[in-house]
Amino acid sequence: MILTRRFLLVAAAATAASAAIPIETKAAAGKIFRPRKLAWVVGTPGEYNFELIRAATPEEAIKLWMAEQCEGFAEPGEPCDCMACTHELVSYRMAAFDQIRNPSPGDWIRAGMGAHCDRCGYxxxxxxxxxxxxxxxxxxxxxxxxxxxxxxxGAL
Ligand SMILES: [Zn+2]
Ligand SMILES: [Zn+2]
Incomplete structure (x- = not known):
């Protein structure tokens, strides 16, 4: 899956909106309701390597992605020359996938991401x-x- 400009615009707006919520409100809400792990999309901008990762924070999501993609991840402080270690990684909240256990290619398209065509594979x-x-x-x-x-x- 890959990021699109449209997805990035929506993600930026959502991030700005959540940043505007005062910290106290977030903390109070956390006491009452402890959400399950949140859905994130993690990958390298411009590449079809984005995966859905469920984690508490964007940093944890990137770590989990690395653990899946990089064989040398178990050796701390020793970055290898794999794609995961040598390219910028980004993590975006994907609230649309919080309630979807296994998003289908159609779900990815509906969420504004790129996918592989189910008919031709491109x-x-x-x-x-x-x-x-x-x-x-x-x-x-x-x-x-x-x-x-x-x-x-679902057409955007
Ligand atoms: Zn690596
Ligand atoms: Zn096609």
Missing amino acids: ECDPEMGARAIADTAVCESCLTPEENAKDLE
Whole structure:
């Protein structure tokens, strides 16, 4: 999965909104309601290596992603030359996935991310005309004329 500019704009707005909540309010809410682990998307900007990670903080999400992707992760202080160690990693909240146990390619497209087209296997994203058809991701060139004609839910 890959980030899109549209997703980044929405994520930035959500981050700004949560930062505006006073700390005391957050702390009080934490006492009453302890949420399960939050959903994050972690990966390298510009690459189709984004994964859904459930963690308490963005830092923990990145650590968990590293543990999955980097074979040398168990050796502290010894970064290897793998993709995970040599490229910038980012972590974004994905509130849309908090309630979805195993997001489908269609869910990723609906959330504004790129995915692999379920019909041709090529990379696609909503900004290139990809759409979510039920649980599948479908790139613009694989959409049937009928699907193209409809104003489908999930088209961004
Ligand atoms: Zn590594
Ligand atoms: Zn396709």
